[in-house]
Amino acid sequence: MESHEVDSVAVEHGAVESTVPAVPELDEVAMVAARRRQGELTKPPGALGRLEELSIWISGAQGACPPRPFERVRAIVVAGDHGIAGSGVSAYPSDVTAQMVANFAAGGAAVNVLARQVGAEVRVVDVSVDSPAPVGPAGVDGTAPPERYRVRRSSGRIDREDALSVEEAERAFLVGRLVADEEIDAGADLLVPGEMGIGNTTPAATIVALLCDREPIEVVGRGTGIDDARWMVKTAAIRDAMRRGRPFAGNAASVLRVVGGADLVALAGLLVQAAARRTPVILDGVIVCAAALAAERIAPDARRWWVAGTRSPEPAQAIALHALGLTPLLDAGLRLGEGTGALLAVPMLRAAQATLAEMATFDQAGVSGKATEALDAHRAPAEYSDPT
Numbered sequence: 481m482e483s484h485e486v487d488s489v490a491v492e493h494g495a496v497e498s499t500v501p502a503v504p505e506l507d508e509v510a511m512v513a514a515r516r517r518q519g520e521l522t523k524p525p526g527a528l529g530r531l532e533e534l535s536i537w538i539s540g541a542q543g544a545c546p547p548r549p550f551e552r553v554r555a556i557v558v559a560g561d562h563g564i565a566g567s568g569v570s571a572y573p574s575d576v577t578a579q580m581v582a583n584f585a586a587g588g589a590a591v592n593v594l595a596r597q598v599g600a601e602v603r604v605v606d607v608s609v610d611s612p613a614p615v616g617p618a619g620v621d622g623t624a625p626p627e628r629y630r631v632r633r634s635s636g637r638i639d640r641e642d643a644l645s646v647e648e649a650e651r652a653f654l655v656g657r658l659v660a661d662e663e664i665d666a667g668a669d670l671l672v673p674g675e676m677g678i679g680n681t682t683p684a685a686t687i688v689a690l691l692c693d694r695e696p697i698e699v700v701g702r703g704t705g706i707d708d709a710r711w712m713v714k715t716a717a718i719r720d721a722m723r724r725g726r727p728f729a730g731n732a733a734s735v736l737r738v739v740g741g742a743d744l745v746a747l748a749g750l751l752v753q754a755a756a757r758r759t760p761v762i763l764d765g766v767i768v769c770a771a772a773l774a775a776e777r778i779a780p781d782a783r784r785w786w787v788a789g790t791r792s793p794e795p796a797q798a799i800a801l802h803a804l805g806l807t808p809l810l811d812a813g814l815r816l817g818e819g820t821g822a823l824l825a826v827p828m829l830r831a832a833q834a835t836l837a838e839m840a841t842f843d844q845a846g847v848s849g850k851a852t853e854a855l856d857a858h859r860a861p862a863e864y865s866d867p868t
């Protein structure tokens with residue numbers, strides 16, 4: 481057992497390294513221009529709050545000041561089941577995953593509704609749902625066979641076995657990269673990764689605990705809404721999975737393989753590839769953020785290309801985001817996944833782009849800039865002066 485684990489670290493290390501693309505920097509020239517333009521717009525400096533830093537980030541990602549409106553926003557729901565769901569860590573049975581994938585395809589899920597609200601399209605990718613055949617259509621415009629993206633039927637039960645073999649992990653990472661490439665080649669200029677998978681908050685929490693050196697009790701959350709009895713089962717499952725994953729804690733790719741799952745690995749591949757392809761991403765809840773944390777360790781600085789959408793009540797999301805140096809744009813209490821929390825933040829990104837691109841400058845509008853001198857002339861009349 482021991483020597484097998486050491487061997488697989490070596491194999492994986494080489495394999496993953498060879499498939500990790502270089503991460504480019506944001507465009508510094510565009511960001512300097514955006515920062516300067518922010519200072520010229522008709523508002524007190526900083527008065528647009530987080531929209532200002534967001535607008536500078538969008539300029540840096542697009543390499544353009546003023547930045548362009550987002551034209552093709554894509555929500556990508558990565559679906560996969562988890563063996564650990566069978567041990568009572570979720571409030572729902574694994575069957576719900578495949579049923580929800582059908583709901584996404586029919587346009588009836590929350591992600592479909594919220595995507596429609598912001599003019600985004602939804603794509604579902606079944607990498608490891610526990611059903612005999614993958615659910616399609618999974619390819620761009622429904623043309624690619626869904627088999628291309630299916631890594632396996634459910635990931636392994638992480639408290640007792642590895643989630644994936646080395647080959648499956650490698651394949652899942654490439655599937656994630658492939659999906660990002662397909663979307664970006666088809667014109668996507670903003671990606672919103674989401675996920676669906678009963679039980680997936682357990683591997684997500686385990687990944688965060690191992691990569692951030694936390695205790696099970698610090699990362700465990702209520703997921704779909706578990707009671708105290710299931711919470712105890714889930715905490716023990718995280719503890720047992722951490723014990724299996726501990727020897728790999730220094731290698732994020734191995735952590736994803738051993739205690740994650742095909743969905744989490746694919747999400748990490750997608751996030752890394754989006755960064756490599758200079759495409760901005762809005763992160764969603766705890767599962768996407770756990771994958772992002774691992775992706776940042778695999779491809780350092782990939783986080784430059786991501787912003788966090790909504791804070792999840794799951795404690796592991798806060799820990800992952802803190803480690804990534806990201807603060808969510810919203811704190812709306814969502815704990816649904818699917819990409820819904822990230823989609824809620826799309827209007828904020830659009831607002832950031834539009835204000836920087838469309839507001840008048842002080843010069844253009846003939847509005848006086850900030851008073852810098854002659855304070856005496858504006859001193860309060862004597863009767864209003866402080867008598868002391």
Ligand SMILES: O=C(O)c1ccc[n+]([C@@H]2O[C@H](COP(=O)([O-])O)[C@@H](O)[C@H]2O)c1
Pocket residue numbers: 569570571572675676677678679680681682702703704705764765766767792793794797814815816817818
């Ligand atoms: O995004 C989140 O932070 C989030 C928090 C709790 C639950 N979820 C969703 O609920 C499912 C996992 O919950 P559970 O309790 O089955 O582990 C999965 O489909 C996730 O998309 C998602």
Ligand SMILES: Cc1cc2nc[nH]c2cc1C
Pocket residue numbers: 572576580675676677704816817818
């Ligand atoms: C119904 C349902 C929908 C979901 N969407 C994401 N996770 C989910 C979990 C459940 C249980």
